Amino acid sequence: xxxxxxxxxxxxxxxxxxxxxxxxxxxxxxxxxxxxxxxxxxxxxxxxxxxxxxxxxxxxxxxxxxxxxxxxxxxxxxxxxxxxxxxxxxxxxxxxxxxxxxxxxxxxxxxxxxxxxxxxxxxxxxxxxxxxxxxxxxxxxxxxxxxxxxxxxxxxxxxxxxxxxxxxxxxxxxxxxxxxxxxxxxxxxxxxxxxxxxxxxxxxxxxxxxxxxxxxxxxxxxxxxxxxxxxxxxxxxxxxxxxxxxxxxxxxxxxxxxxxxxxxxxxxxxxxxxxxxxxxxxxxxxxxxxxxxxxxxxxxxxxxxxxxxxxxxxxxxxxxxxxxxxxxxxxxxxxxxxxx
Amino acid sequence: xxxxxxxxxxxxxxxxxxxxxxxxxxxxxxxxxxxxxxxxxxxxxxxxxxxxxxxxxxxxxxxxxxxxxxxxxxxxxxxxxxxxxxxxxxxxxxxxxxxxxxxxxxxxxxxxxxxxxxxxxxxxxxxxxxxxxxxxxxxxxxxxxxxxxxxxxxxxxxxxxxxxxxxxxxxxxxxxxxxxxxxxxxxxxxxxxxxxxxxxxxxxxxxxxxxxxxxxxxxxxxxxxxxxxxxxxxxxxxxxxxxxxxxxxxxxxxxxxxxxxxxxxxxxxxxxxxxxxxxxxxxxxxxxxxxxxxxxxxxxxxxxxxxxxxxxxxxxxxxxxxxxxxxxxxxxxxxxxxxxxxxxxxxxxxxxxxxxxxxxxxxxxxxxxxxxxxxxxxxxxxxxxxxxxxxxxxxxxxxxxxxxxxxxxxxxxxxxxxxxxxxxxxxxxxxxxxxxxxxxxxxxxxxxxxxxxxxxxxxxxxxxxxxxxxxxxxxxxxxxxxxxxxxxxxxxxxxxxxxxxxxxxxxxxxxxxxxxxxxxxxxxxxxxxxxxxxxxxxxxxxxxxxxxxxxxxxxxxxxxxxxxxxxxxxxxxxxxxxxxxxxxxxxxxxxxxxxxxxxxxxxxxxxxxxxxxxxxxxx
Numbered sequence: 001x002x003x004x005x006x007x008x009x010x011x012x013x014x015x016x017x018x019x020x021x022x023x024x025x026x027x028x029x030x031x032x033x034x035x036x037x038x039x040x041x042x043x044x045x046x047x048x049x050x051x052x053x054x055x056x057x058x059x060x061x062x063x064x065x066x067x068x069x070x071x072x073x074x075x076x077x078x079x080x081x082x083x084x085x086x087x088x089x090x091x092x093x094x095x096x097x098x099x100x101x102x103x104x105x106x107x108x109x110x111x112x113x114x115x116x117x118x119x120x121x122x123x124x125x126x127x128x129x130x131x132x133x134x135x136x137x138x139x140x141x142x143x144x145x146x147x148x149x150x151x152x153x154x155x156x157x158x159x160x161x162x163x164x165x166x167x168x169x170x171x172x173x174x175x176x177x178x179x180x181x182x183x184x185x186x187x188x189x190x191x192x193x194x195x196x197x198x199x200x201x202x203x204x205x206x207x208x209x210x211x212x213x214x215x216x217x218x219x220x221x222x223x224x225x226x227x228x229x230x231x232x233x234x235x236x237x238x239x240x241x242x243x244x245x246x247x248x249x250x251x252x253x254x255x256x257x258x259x260x261x262x263x264x265x266x267x268x269x270x271x272x273x274x275x276x277x278x279x280x281x282x283x284x285x286x287x288x289x290x291x292x293x294x295x296x297x298x299x300x301x302x303x304x305x306x307x308x309x310x311x312x313x314x315x316x317x318x319x320x321x322x323x324x325x326x327x328x329x330x331x332x333x334x335x336x337x338x339x340x
Numbered sequence: 341x342x343x344x345x346x347x348x349x350x351x352x353x354x355x356x357x358x359x360x361x362x363x364x365x366x367x368x369x370x371x372x373x374x375x376x377x378x379x380x381x382x383x384x385x386x387x388x389x390x391x392x393x394x395x396x397x398x399x400x401x402x403x404x405x406x407x408x409x410x411x412x413x414x415x416x417x418x419x420x421x422x423x424x425x426x427x428x429x430x431x432x433x434x435x436x437x438x439x440x441x442x443x444x445x446x447x448x449x450x451x452x453x454x455x456x457x458x459x460x461x462x463x464x465x466x467x468x469x470x471x472x473x474x475x476x477x478x479x480x481x482x483x484x485x486x487x488x489x490x491x492x493x494x495x496x497x498x499x500x501x502x503x504x505x506x507x508x509x510x511x512x513x514x515x516x517x518x519x520x521x522x523x524x525x526x527x528x529x530x531x532x533x534x535x536x537x538x539x540x541x542x543x544x545x546x547x548x549x550x551x552x553x554x555x556x557x558x559x560x561x562x563x564x565x566x567x568x569x570x571x572x573x574x575x576x577x578x579x580x581x582x583x584x585x586x587x588x589x590x591x592x593x594x595x596x597x598x599x600x601x602x603x604x605x606x607x608x609x610x611x612x613x614x615x616x617x618x619x620x621x622x623x624x625x626x627x628x629x630x631x632x633x634x635x636x637x638x639x640x641x642x643x644x645x646x647x648x649x650x651x652x653x654x655x656x657x658x659x660x661x662x663x664x665x666x667x668x669x670x671x672x673x674x675x676x677x678x679x680x681x682x683x684x685x686x687x688x689x690x691x692x693x694x695x696x697x698x699x700x701x702x703x704x705x706x707x708x709x710x711x712x713x714x715x716x717x718x719x720x721x722x723x724x725x726x727x728x729x730x731x732x733x734x735x736x737x738x739x740x741x742x743x744x745x746x747x748x749x750x751x752x753x754x755x756x757x758x759x760x761x762x763x764x765x766x767x768x769x770x771x772x773x774x775x776x777x778x779x780x781x782x783x784x785x786x787x788x789x790x791x792x793x794x795x796x797x798x799x800x801x802x803x804x805x806x807x808x809x810x811x812x813x814x815x816x817x818x819x820x821x822x823x824x825x826x827x828x829x830x831x832x833x834x835x836x837x838x839x840x841x842x843x844x845x846x847x848x849x850x851x852x853x854x855x856x857x858x859x860x861x862x863x864x865x866x867x868x869x870x871x872x873x874x875x876x877x878x879x880x881x882x883x884x885x886x887x888x889x890x891x892x893x894x895x896x897x898x899x900x901x902x903x904x905x906x907x908x909x910x911x912x913x914x915x916x917x918x919x920x921x922x923x924x925x926x927x928x929x930x931x932x933x934x935x936x937x938x939x940x941x942x943x944x945x946x947x948x949x950x951x952x953x954x955x956x957x958x959x
Contacts, residue, residue, distance in 0.1 A: 233532075
């Protein structure tokens, strides 16, 4: 083996073996030595100890072959996340790219949500990016057919603007209006986009006797990002909006995944005339994989399985990711000690 | 500290593995900008065709948002296909970046975690470089909901068959937090219902006071508190059943009775102990220790010269003349025997407590005493441990000392009392859960009554009628300022300035233009008012510098946006946010047209002056 070969072979060895090797040929290594430094130490004494180092590498390689030769049954692997070989990079990156274009077919839950609005209020709590907008648009379409007013609220002006553009594209600019604190663009349109604070103020005014929005024709109120109900500063506005919302209007609450949507639904049912229907699921429309990227550019899966583990208790780090992260942290504590 | 991955290297690796487009989440605005700037020195650029696409999209957006036209970052975004996106940028620029990302023109966006909640643009991959986030000058772990918001950006519907969330180590990384975040269940949403002054005014405007409680009962806060109360009531029922076994005995409520008696006993005993400082055998000796008395210690004998109490601990002490002529100080407790023999001598008032000749005489006498001497038979120490005394003193107040139930009570009191205290505690909690909101409402309403917005029947007064239209934070401060005529004959610039001061709650430091004397005076008045209202409402931050900025923008319409930005170290996005919040506050003041026409028209003037340049671009 040349020096380069030797160095590369050493880099393949697990940290534990390297430390043992370094101890036998160069005395006890410092407690917090990183892998690179250990290899450095070994290489410094490589001239006199070449045979010993090569022997260690050969033993390790033989062991690796033996482990790889033992086949593991897929059934076992499925039963226990610890069993079986950890996922490799190939299967991790498999399937990357653009899917076959398919005609758009709404998911069952999307159809269910729109239908449930006929019967009462609806809370949709699904992961980000699974297509809540479709539900909002379809529900709006139906309410428009009944010549009702639709109010769409979002927590931020920026989001209001995005939705304004989006709805204008779908329903035509003449049917969409936007109301902000001091400006009203097309306020007589059937679809009104505003922030939740503005709607709350309109409801206050209506309750005080000054009808401002056409509340009697209000058919649908869509509250986007309803998880803001738990926001320490602004959450109260969502609550007020829901409490004061006229009873003839249907409410559609769109929310990211939250921990207690059933509690929200039960609350809505208890204060609103119609029962509240809850649509929830944890399934992402595009599957997600977690990876670990080391500063040296090496990419490995983060967990043993390619797919995302279903719960934290079943999440076991990929051995390679764990090794690299430990190495990083060891380097970190070594570095900070030296500088401090 | 070993370096986190270099941004250019990161993007190169991801491009090779075709994991772009990617959103990289970083800790701070600065790190986003630095990561973006790192591409300045690379030679690698996008192919010309893709650059043209970006140029076209930007040109298209420029029509709607003119401020994109001369944006300093435009060139680099086009050439390298990467961008930074954070709250320090103008909304129009952020919209441009989002649009580019949505159309797949960019390879990477460096963003802060705050982005995750705000806007909606997906990518194939997200990169997480930290597991914590800065919140109010503190650094706390990302919640599961936040991590799922972030990882939710990975994987575009119908554009990706799979999305990736990549973790890369940095000093701010805890893999455990992210593992929980990626695989765990999001946190429950809890009610944050607070009763504000505008809420009270608006509710009382629309509903009679007797309906308020039922309206408050409809809140999610009450719903959640009811659920808590129900759990507690279940527990209370169980405790009630347990209390059944501690039924009335001689007295109807023996637990209370015993608890009072127990307390009295303990106090009385403590008092007694303070008086009985000395063990009984010491007390028995004391009357005999007169000057001249011979006493025996374990090693020697001596003649008492005087008796006194030590200064610190108040121990009973004696000064004795030992055989050999030494004068020693000894505690009475060390005396082993009091001899039935005393010498007569004349004590002296100071050390050595006797005349020298008397001392030598005593020493001589002491030496001549026989070895064995009869000791005084002391009366046996009293066995009285104070109970008798207690019975005597407490017997008048309590029946317990003589009650036949006394032993049982003493035995069962501890267990019974624990149950009872828990029961009491829960009952009180349930009470406050059921009525807390209503009490808070009443408290607010009473304050408003004291200030003159409500009459004694909780109807809105004339002031209340217009004050309810101010529905923002610090509404009480603003309405009080209006009532104190602090805004009379104010310039539009100063009104905008003071509203900016009140509205801006960010304490990101910056250096700012000087403020006018009028403005400074106004801020001082506001601060005094805020301090006087402090018992009812938390005072605002009242940063004078942001006031100066808003005053400049509104007061002088020739000031351009770049000029305004140059006069401060605040980021463009922050200035924009400051002015748009000011806009919101001013438009609330503008609502007071009917009752305060002058002020409303000043506010209208300020509003129209704010809305120019960049601030005109978005509705």
